[in-house]
Amino acid sequence: MNQPSATFDERYRVGRKLVDELGPEGNTQPSTFELLGLEWDVVPGCYAPHPGTGTEYYTTAIPYPLGGSFLEIGCGAGVTAVWAALHGCAHVTATDITDTAVASAALNVERHGIADRAHVRKSDVFADLDPDAKYDTVFWNCSVFEAPRDFEFTQDFEWAIFDPGYAALGRYLAEVPDRLLPGGRALVTFNTLGDFSRVAGLAEDKGVALSLLDSSSRVLAGEQVTYKVFEIVRR
Template sequence: MVGHDWDLLDEVWPPFYGPGGELYAHTIPFAGMSSFLEMGCGTGVMSVLAAKAGCTSVVGLDLNPAAVRNTELNAARHGVADRVTARVSDMYSAVEPGERFDGIYWNPPFLDAPKEAMDSSIWHETMFDPEFSKLRHFLKKGVELLTPDGRIYLWFGEALGNPTLVRDLADEAGLDLRILETLATSAIPDPLVELFVDEEIEEDSAWHLHMLELCPR
């Protein structure tokens, strides 16, 4: 990914090469940041890229202990272990008092699902967000953890047809939203399209994948 080799442990998303983690890496302005938080860090690709770009304080958080180990492995592999700290965390629970970030990023679970349909597996936690309560909390609490010029970066898609969702949640959280980059269906890499079940995507539906920048009002 992004021209480098990475460790990928079992039980860490994605379970095979998928272009999701690198698709929009070039859109985040790491160079202007000194502190960066990657929510749901998985393999820790963005955490490592932030540290390599000069962020001196990078925190990767994930519910999944294997993802935390994986992020540590990749930070060591790329020589930035001194700048990257990975912690097991349910959303922001492991953020320490007083920590603030110039950039907060997540490639979150994309799909709403009935709570009762979820099991406790890490794959369900990775894919599903009942009533988008995690995403809501990510934005609301994220605002409080930004430095004065800080921004939130969100990789998101409207795969299952809720085009106003992020804008509505951003409004609730007092954030202005800007699309940094967007891909229409025709341009989405095959391995990503294959992640979505055929019947769930109408042939002619105009779904997109975006990298969004959210800025406190």
């Protein structure tokens, strides 16, 4: 790692704390949660966003392409993707790398009656999507904790927290400009629990810049957090 070990270790410790405090409780049957005034399904093992977490804020803060197409990377239980379809997007694609998230998001597409304009599929960032598919808006509420590069995921929930070496985020920053229709927008989130200096450097290496669109401060698991939404633009 290039970053100071004490800073990296402290951030990693907070990430492990969030896994312990916000992670699944070992339930064996699908359950539900409430967020943004709606009820949602979640398959055990998938991250269920709590009030005060980034999902609650980002879902109502990001600009949606009304009448256009919206792609969400790392959709989790599908809250933001479903919200997009309920609030004016004509075509929504929700993707995630984990089976439990894909199953949860599919349940919520059905629950909220948007199967005519939203679909869910498994993908590692853009790797498993049609290589020619382009969208009006692409969005990722990314994993902000940089785990060691040799980190091994032992439960699906950890994908919502950790990104070893920020490798997945690096691929997103490099590839997302080519996934946009003319006039399209690429969005990504980050928060003050992660290492933004590393991410800014990564963006520069990929030939893009991060332009702040909005931010909000909340308390998450006892930690003061500022959530931020950025637009990704070519340099």
